[in-house]
Amino acid sequence: MQLSMWTYEGPPHVGAMRIAASMEGVHYVLHAPQGDTYADLLFTMIERRKARPPVTYTTFQARDLGGSTADVFKTACRDAVDRFEPDALLVGASCTAELLQDDPGGLAKTLGLDIPVVPLELPSYQKKEAWGASETFYRLVRACVGNRSRPDTVAANSCNLLGPTALGFRNRDDVREITALLEANGLDVRVVAPLGARPADLAMLPEAAFNIVLYPEIAETSARWLSKAYGMPFLSTIPIGVAATRRFVAEARTLAGLDGQASNDGDRLTWYSRSIDSTYLTGKRVFIFGDATHAIAAARIATHELGFKVCGLGTYMREYAREVRAAAREHDVEPLISDDHLEVEDAIVEARPELVLGTQMERHIAKRLRVPCAVISAPVHVQDFPARYSPQMGFEGANVIFDSWVHPLMMGLEEHLLAMFRDDFEFNDETPASHLHAHSPAPQPAETEADTPIALSDQDTRWTREAERELKKVPFFVRGKARRNTEHFAAENGIHPITVETLYDAKAHFAR
Amino acid sequence: MNQLFSAGCATAPTIRQRGQHEVFCGLTSIIWLHRKVQDAFFLIVGSRTCAHLMQSAAGVMIFSEPRFATAIMEERDLAGMADMHDELDRVVDKLLARRPDIGMLVLVASCPSEVIKFDLSKAAERLNRVHAPRHRVLCYSGSGIETTFTQGEDNFLSALIGEAPRPQSPADAARLVIAGCLPDVVEDQLARLVSELGIEKVHFLPGRRSSAMPVVGPQTRFILAQPYLGAAAAALETRGARRIDAIFPLGEEGTTAWLQAIATAFGVSAGRFHEVTAAPRKRARAALAHYLPWLEGRRIFFFPDSQLEPSLARFLAREAGAEIVEVGSPYLHRDHAAGELALLPAGVALSEGQDVDRQIERCRASDPDLIVCGMGLANPFEAEGRLTKWSIEFAFTPIHGYEQAGDLAELFARPLRRNALLDTGLTAGQGASCS
Numbered sequence: 001m002q003l004s005m006w007t008y009e010g011p012p013h014v015g016a017m018r019i020a021a022s023m024e025g026v027h028y029v030l031h032a033p034q035g036d037t038y039a040d041l042l043f044t045m046i047e048r049r050k051a052r053p054p055v056t057y058t059t060f061q062a063r064d065l066g067g068s069t070a071d072v073f074k075t076a077c078r079d080a081v082d083r084f085e086p087d088a089l090l091v092g093a094s095c096t097a098e099l100l101q102d103d104p105g106g107l108a109k110t111l112g113l114d115i116p117v118v119p120l121e122l123p124s125y126q127k128k129e130a131w132g133a134s135e136t137f138y139r140l141v142r143a144c145v146g147n148r149s150r151p152d153t154v155a156a157n158s159c160n161l162l163g164p165t166a167l168g169f170r171n172r173d174d175v176r177e178i179t180a181l182l183e184a185n186g187l188d189v190r191v192v193a194p195l196g197a198r199p200a201d202l203a204m205l206p207e208a209a210f211n212i213v214l215y216p217e218i219a220e221t222s223a224r225w226l227s228k229a230y231g232m233p234f235l236s237t238i239p240i241g242v243a244a245t246r247r248f249v250a251e252a253r254t255l256a257g258l259d260g261q262a263s264n265d266g267d268r269l270t271w272y273s274r275s276i277d278s279t280y281l282t283g284k285r286v287f288i289f290g291d292a293t294h295a296i297a298a299a300r301i302a303t304h305e306l307g308f309k310v311c312g313l314g315t316y317m318r319e320y321a322r323e324v325r326a327a328a329r330e331h332d333v334e335p336l337i338s339d340d341h342l343e344v345e346d347a348i349v350e351a352r353p354e355l356v357l358g359t360q361m362e363r364h365i366a367k368r369l370r371v372p373c374a375v376i377s378a379p380v381h382v383q384d385f386p387a388r389y390s391p392q393m394g395f396e397g398a399n400v401i402f403d404s405w406v407h408p409l410m411m412g413l414e415e416h417l418l419a420m421f422r423d424d425f426e427f428n429d430e431t432p433a434s435h436l437h438a439h440s441p442a443p444q445p446a447e448t449e450a451d452t453p454i455a456l457s458d459q460d461t462r463w464t465r466e467a468e469r470e471l472k473k474v475p476f477f478v479r480g481k482a483r484r485n486t487e488h489f490a491a492e493n494g495i496h497p498i499t500v501e502t503l504y505d506a507k508a509h510f511a512r
Numbered sequence: 513m514n515q516l517f518s519a520g521c522a523t524a525p526t527i528r529q530r531g532q533h534e535v536f537c538g539l540t541s542i543i544w545l546h547r548k549v550q551d552a553f554f555l556i557v558g559s560r561t562c563a564h565l566m567q568s569a570a571g572v573m574i575f576s577e578p579r580f581a582t583a584i585m586e587e588r589d590l591a592g593m594a595d596m597h598d599e600l601d602r603v604v605d606k607l608l609a610r611r612p613d614i615g616m617l618v619l620v621a622s623c624p625s626e627v628i629k630f631d632l633s634k635a636a637e638r639l640n641r642v643h644a645p646r647h648r649v650l651c652y653s654g655s656g657i658e659t660t661f662t663q664g665e666d667n668f669l670s671a672l673i674g675e676a677p678r679p680q681s682p683a684d685a686a687r688l689v690i691a692g693c694l695p696d697v698v699e700d701q702l703a704r705l706v707s708e709l710g711i712e713k714v715h716f717l718p719g720r721r722s723s724a725m726p727v728v729g730p731q732t733r734f735i736l737a738q739p740y741l742g743a744a745a746a747a748l749e750t751r752g753a754r755r756i757d758a759i760f761p762l763g764e765e766g767t768t769a770w771l772q773a774i775a776t777a778f779g780v781s782a783g784r785f786h787e788v789t790a791a792p793r794k795r796a797r798a799a800l801a802h803y804l805p806w807l808e809g810r811r812i813f814f815f816p817d818s819q820l821e822p823s824l825a826r827f828l829a830r831e832a833g834a835e836i837v838e839v840g841s842p843y844l845h846r847d848h849a850a851g852e853l854a855l856l857p858a859g860v861a862l863s864e865g866q867d868v869d870r871q872i873e874r875c876r877a878s879d880p881d882l883i884v885c886g887m888g889l890a891n892p893f894e895a896e897g898r899l900t901k902w903s904i905e906f907a908f909t910p911i912h913g914y915e916q917a918g919d920l921a922e923l924f925a926r927p928l929r930r931n932a933l934l935d936t937g938l939t940a941g942q943g944a945s946c947s
Contacts, residue, residue, distance in 0.1 A: 001557075001583045001599040003606055010564040033623040035537025035656025038565045040888030050895030052888065059533040062657040065627070076532070083869060095559035096623035096657070099590075124559060125587045381571070 006341050006361055008316035008379060012122035012132025013094045014039055019136040020090055021053040021166040022194040026140070027086035029077045031069070031097035031104050034059040046382050047167055056080035058097070070102045077108055081115070088144065088199040089113065090136065092120035116199065118143045128339075130217040130291070130317060133165060137194055138221045144202035150230050151207055157256040158188045158208040162223055162234075163215030164195040169294065169378040171195060173391035174214060178239060181394045182212075184265070185249055186258050194218075206230045210255050214238070214393070216293060217317060239393045240297035241305055241401070242267050266395035269402040273306055281406065285481065287312035287353035289336065289344055289362050290377025292320030294392070296327040298357050298376050301401060303331055312336065312351040314344065316359075341365070352480040355409060360384075372408035462497040470500045485510045526844070531867025534888055535817060535842055536569065536904070537656030538664025539620060543570050544908065545668055546579045548693050549718050551615030554580040555607065556654070557600065557632060558622030579614070581607065585624060600635055601642075608647055616722035617643070618668065619651035626655045648722065650675055660842035662740040662818045662907060665693055669717060669744035672725065673751065679729035686726040687713040688774065689753065691745070692738030695910040696720070702737070702761070702913055705771060708788045709780045717744075728753050733777055735770070737761060737912060739852070740819040742845045759851040761912045762820075762920060763827035764796035769851075792914035799918025800831060806925035808833035813875050815885035816840035816866050817903040822852040824884070824906065824920075829857055832921055836860045837878045840871065882927060899927045 013030060020028035021043050030036070036057055043053045058076045060069050081089060091104040105119025118139050122132045161178065164171035172195075179189050190208045191201045205211070211223045211234040223234040235255055239248035245267075253259065272278065286308040288298045292315045302308040314336025315324045321337040328335035336347050345365045348356060356366040356373040360380050366373030375384055376392075391397040463471070474482045482503070489506035490498050539562060542554045556562050563582035570578065583603045589596050600619075608614060617639070621632045636651035643649055652671040654664040669691060679685040688711055690702065699716050706714050715726035717734075726732070730752030736745060739760050749755065758773035759766050768789060775785045812834050814821040821841045828834040838861040841849075853862070863871065868889075875883060876896075883893055883900045890900040901924055911920040 001585055001589055001596070001603050003581055003603045004560075004563050004584050005578070005581045006567055007560060007563045007584075009560075010568075011560040013561075014564065033537070033656040034533045034535060034660065035539070035565070035623070036561060037532070037534050037888055038536060038540075038568055040534070041886075042568060044889075044891040045887050048891060050892060052892045057532050060657065061533075062626070062655075065657065079531070079869070095561050096627055099624060099627045123587070124561070125585060125590060128560065 004340075008339050008341070008359065008361065009128035009130060010039070010042075011095055011124050012127045012129060012135070013092060013120075013124065014042070015129040015132025015134070016090060016092055016120055016122060016136040017043075017053055017055055018129075018133050018165045018167050019140065019194050020055060021049070022164070023140075023197050023199070025087035025198040025200075026054060026090060027080055027084050027088075028053075028055045028090040028092070029073070029080050029104070029108070030055055030057050030092060030094055031073050031100075031102060032057045032059065032094035033096045034061050036094050036096075042167060046380075047385050048382070049166070053166075054084065054086070056084075060097075065100075069097075069100055070107055073102055073104055074107050074111060077104075077113075078111055081111075081113055086115060088116045088118060088140070090118050090120055090140070092122055093124075095124035098122075098124050116143050131319065133218050134221050137218060138225060140194075140199070141202050141205065141222045142225065144199045145205060145226075145229075146203070148203060148206055154207065154209045155188060156209050157186055157258065158190050158210075159235075159252070159256070160191040160193065160205055160208045160211045161189055162193055162211050162213050162219035164192065165215070165218055166195065167378070168195075168215060168218070169291075169376075169380055169384065170390055170392045170397075171215070173389050174393040174397065176389070177391040177394035177396050178212075178214065181239075181245070181249065182252060185253055187252055187256050206232065208232070210234060212236075212252065217291060217320065238293055238297050240294065240397060241301040242269050242395065242398045243304060244297060244300065245394050245398065267398060269305060269395075269398040272402050278307075278406075281409070282307045284308045284355055284409070285311040285351070285353045286355045286357060287348050287351050287362075288376070289314045289316075289348075289356075289358040291315060292317045292324050294377035296323060299327055299331050301398075302357070302405075305398075306402075306405065308355070311353050312347055314338065314347065352484060354478065355405070357405065372410075374405045374408055464497050464499050467498045467500050467503055470503055482507070525862075527838075527861060527863035528865055529863065529867035529870060530865060531870060533660070533842070533866045534815070534868040534886055535866070536661040536886075537565070537623070538654035538659025538661065538667060539565060539622060539656075540569050540661055541654065541664030541668070541907075542566065542580050542620065544693060545665060545718070548696075548720065549616065549722055551613065551721050551723075552579065552618055553607070553611060553614040553616070554618045554620055555604070556580070556582040556620045556622055557625045557630065558582055558585065558620075559624045560584050562622045562624075579611070590628065596630060597635055597638070601639065604639055604643075604649075608643065614647055617647050617649045618671075619649065620664075621651065621653040621655055623655045623657050626653060626657060648675070660816075660819075661904075662738070662820075663743075663843070665738070666741050666743045669741060670747035672718060673728065673744060673747040676725045676728050676751070678751075679727045679731070682729065682731050684727045685713075685729035685731040686715045687711065687731070687733065688778070689715050689717055689726050689728065689732055689734040689748065691717045691734055691736050691741055691748065693718060694737055694912055698910045698912045698916065701915055705788060705792070705913075706774060709771070709775055709778070709784060711774065711778050711780070735774055736848060737770075738820075739823055739845070739848055740843075742843075742848065745848065757851065759826070759855065760820075760823040762823045762917075763831045764793055764800065764914060764917050765831055766823065766827060767796070767912070767914050767917070768793060789914075796914040796917035799915075800921050802918060803921035803925040804832060806928045807921060809835065810881040810928065811835045811837050811878070812882045812884065812924070813837045813878060813880040814839045814841075815868075815871065815875075815883070815889065815903065816842040816863070817884075817886055818907055819843060819845070819849075820906050821884070822849050822856065822862075825860065826852050826855045827920065828924065829860075830855060831917075832924070834924075837880050838863060838871075838874065840864075840866065842866070882924065884924075899931055901927050 020026050043049045058072050091108045108117045164175045213219045213223045213236040226232045237248045239245040286302050295315050299310050299313050310331040313328045316339040325335045341361045356362050357376045359377050363373050390400050486506040619632050632651040636649045639649040650671050652667040728751040732753035734748050734753050735756040756773050756777045758770045761767040761770040821839050825836045825839045829836050840863045844864045884903050887902050890902045893900045910916050
């Protein structure tokens with residue numbers, strides 16, 4: 001058993017629902033107890049969809065367990081096909097139904113339905129949401145493609161976009177941005193799937209020259225199968241960030257047999273980051289956590305495009321631990337592979353970042369620690385399905401990223417003034433960045449610095465009163481770091497207690 | 513009181529359908545119970561789905577270090593039953609080390625734990641032996657196969673009553689127990705009114721702390737503040753307590769009838785009753801009057817959710833002049849709801865249980881002015897150009913008592929007012945195509 005206050009991912013059948021809800025003409029009959037329909041409101045509330053997800057639940061109750069839950073399933077299945085007339089049917093079980101072992105796939109077969117039926121085996125007690133989505137998409141692609149053969153001539157510039165789904169982080173706008181970018185570069189985007197595709201579209205996947213995997217955790221398995229079965233190459237460079245987008249376009253053009261480099265149309269991040277009021281961003285310590293794709297991309301942007309210092313990098317996706325470990329080496333930090341948010345919180349406290357880039361959960365942790373934060377990855381809440389155009393991918397995506405990552409930080413002049421005049425009655429470091437005031441209420445009066453976990457120090461390290469007072473003159477967002485460095489320095493050199501001199505000796509020692 | 517039960521649609525045939533239920537399971541009631549009982553921690557023994565349900569349903573509240581969590585069962589737990597109890601002990605130790613302030617640990621059974629017949633009551637007994645008196649441990653079921661939404665609270669309360677101290681002498685026992693979780697502000701208002709009627713030794717169940725348990729015995733009378741407390745009422749009755757029958761304290765009429773039932777049971781004089789209730793009754797009617805123009809003559813359709821539906825429909829029909837098309841309830845406790853059903857106008861369709869697709873068809877065909885439904889249905893209905901009031905708000909908003917009568921009407925009036933304010937240009941059917 002695992003004690004869990006919060007989970008980064010839902011159960012695998014939610015992943016399957018995301019695939020069904022992404023597509024048109026696909027219905028999902030889910031053998032599940034009463035109450036599991038809560039998942040509908042992820043789509044109708046968080047993503048604000050206008051239609052119910054195409055999911056029929058059997059919603060069996062205790063009294064059904066005495067009778068035949070298999071019959072309940074068969075009835076639900078038959079009714080769903082009659083009512084919704086889908087082109088293809090997914091059938092599967094949720095965690096409770098998995099224990100009943102009614103075999104939805106076998107039962108659906110006995111109904112003699114005249115549409116493709118895709119049985120899903122999703123081990124709920126082992127796997128999670130992203131895995132469920134990936135597996136479902138793979139099964140569906142295989143079922144819809146069937147034994148089709150590839151056309152003799154395939155236009156070299158034709159490609160499919162694989163991976164975007166319902167409830168994906170900014171997938172709606174990423175697709176628009178990347179499609180426009182590819183088309184401007186002479187590529188012909190054929191099928192986008194699963195988002196917006198029908199089963200008939202999936203059947204046409206082998207008719208393109210190659211595949212582009214935008215979200216590997218959803219579509220890499222399918223792309224590998226298409227590569228093996230049809231010799232379709234696939235491109236899995238993630239176009240998040242300016243450099244990555246350039247590389248992505250170049251690779252796509254190469255695959256399509258086109259030459260020449262892409263233009264940088266629309267990239268403002270490069271200039272904004274170069275402009276002089278971005279110099280104060282240099283070396284800002286940033287902690288990054290999220291799904292593997294977004295975390296790795298964020299680390300590259302942070303280091304090479306914004307000039308931050310990555311002080312922590314991790315993911316909750318064990319399936320991509322290897323990739324994240326490699327990226328962590330690249331940025332010279334310890335990788336954090338964990339789906340326990342308490343562990344993530346500890347790591348953030350330990351790393352003393354000045355900015356946290358994470359999920360909805362890190363937003364909360366950062367709020368508690370009073371560290372600026374921006375959201376870069378699912379899981380997210382309703383505010384990260386915005387009305388406005390907000391891709392993460394491509395050049396406009398980089399523009400969005402520049403704004404949303406820099407925005408939570410203190411503006412440069414404000415930061416300087418804080419350091420110069422610490423005792424200003426309205427412009428002090430207990431006051432949040434002035435442009436954020438509406439979003440970050442003043443701290444509770446009881447919450448002193450000592451209560452804030454980020455400023456906690458070892459109980460046995462003693463500071464003189466003067467040294468403590470001097471430490472408070474360090475701007476609050478780097479104060480935790482200064483305290484820790486000083487304490488390390490004191491411990492290493494056997495200094496006790498810590499004086500004002502020790503503080504400045506440590507500062508000279510660790511100067512960055 | 514009796515004339516209330518004589519007329520109306522008590523004999524109207526109930527639509528009973530079996531199909532997909534679009535409802536929450538009983539685990540969801542933890543969301544308000546953990547705020548009410550301030551030293552209780554609710555530990556769900558379940559799957560990742562249970563944990564995901566709780567954080568999805570609890571929205572942003574999950575982030576304020578809630579006093580609930582899930583012990584997620586894993587593959588190896590299912591492989592051998594013997595070590596599941598060890599695993600649970602380990603999780604509980606870890607939890608109590610993290611939250612030593614917990615006075616009462618509540619183990620909550622879920623669908624998976626019930627299907628594998630994991631004996632939580634045995635586990636609770638064992639853990640209680642280890643951790644009591646510092647941490648009392650009890651258990652109940654909030655599984656979807658056993659409970660719908662508010663029924664989770666019902667099971668929790670009946671578990672609490674099972675633990676309640678027995679009277680040593682008749683003088684120990686509570687005179688009146690008011691059962692059903694109420695917002696603190698409502699509890700205080702009702703406590704004041706009952707005290708002004710001259711009734712002493714009144715206890716609310718649940719209390720605000722786990723130690724505040726009433727002593728229940730044959731001298732105790734109890735009244736339900738919520739309509740979904742079948743099991744809790746039965747548990748109180750096995751202790752010898754006797755129920756005061758009443759409709760529920762929603763709206764001016766409901767609150768008055770509810771208080772009148774208490775007053776009658778305790779022999780409060782008509783003069784005293786009038787003196788205590790006259791002013792708040794007048795206030796409630798005045799507050800209500802603001803919203804009548806929005807609600808009079810409106811046709812309202814209720815999907816099942818919390819069992820509050822018959823009471824809400826009665827309030828809307830009798831105090832706001834609305835027309836009720838269909839009242840859906842996940843479950844109808846015939847005895848407890850009898851008063852409410854008797855007050856509903858003749859011809860109101862009642863439905864118990866659900867086949868959601870067929871209910872949606874009935875709803876569309878009747879084309880109501882306002883649909884009271886869950887969040888899985890509300891936006892899709894709105895996109896069809898229909899107006900909805902999402903129903904779980906009734907479980908999270910203070911709506912009981914005189915001072916909330918206006919607020920209750922406002923909850924229904926708000927979507928109608930909003931529709932009048934916004935020029936959305938949506939017409940029926942338009943939104944359905946853009947999914």
